[in-house]
Amino acid sequence: MPITHQDQLNLLTDILSNHQVDCCGSVSECEQLERLVKSLMVNTNINENVKNILQEIYQYSQHGIQSSDLDRHIKSNQERLSEWINNMNHFS
Template sequence: MSLNHQDQVNLLQDILNNHLEDCCGSVSEYEQVERLIQSLLANQSVPQEMEPLLHDIYSYSQTGKNSSDLDQHINAHQDQLSQWVHVINTLS
């Protein structure tokens, strides 16, 4: 069963929300975020205004998965995570 774009956005939001609230994450979560964003960017149903946000989150994910301290990376991006979750709420 494949996920539609709204399911993918919801999953992305859940992962970001977990990072925001738990202040911890895993390499596999970052990799999943990257796959979700690649799929969303390829989907014509995703609103255009969401693209810059997706690119920012993708960069966050790439930097995070290569970080020597995942939790510190998440802590350093708390403001962005909060903003991203808020924007996703308003756009989806």
């Protein structure tokens, strides 16, 4: 059974929240972010403001996957993580 776009947004926000709170994460979490963003970007029910945020999150996940120090990458994006989480909660 496929998950709804709201479930996908909730999962996306949960992963970002974990990165923000824990200041660490895994490559597989970044890959999951990437898959969620790709799926959400093609969904016509998603608010355009959210799509702009999703593009930023996609870049964040790409850099995380390629980073030689993922924890440092996450720590250096703490402010952006907070903004994304707040905005996702606001628009979704």
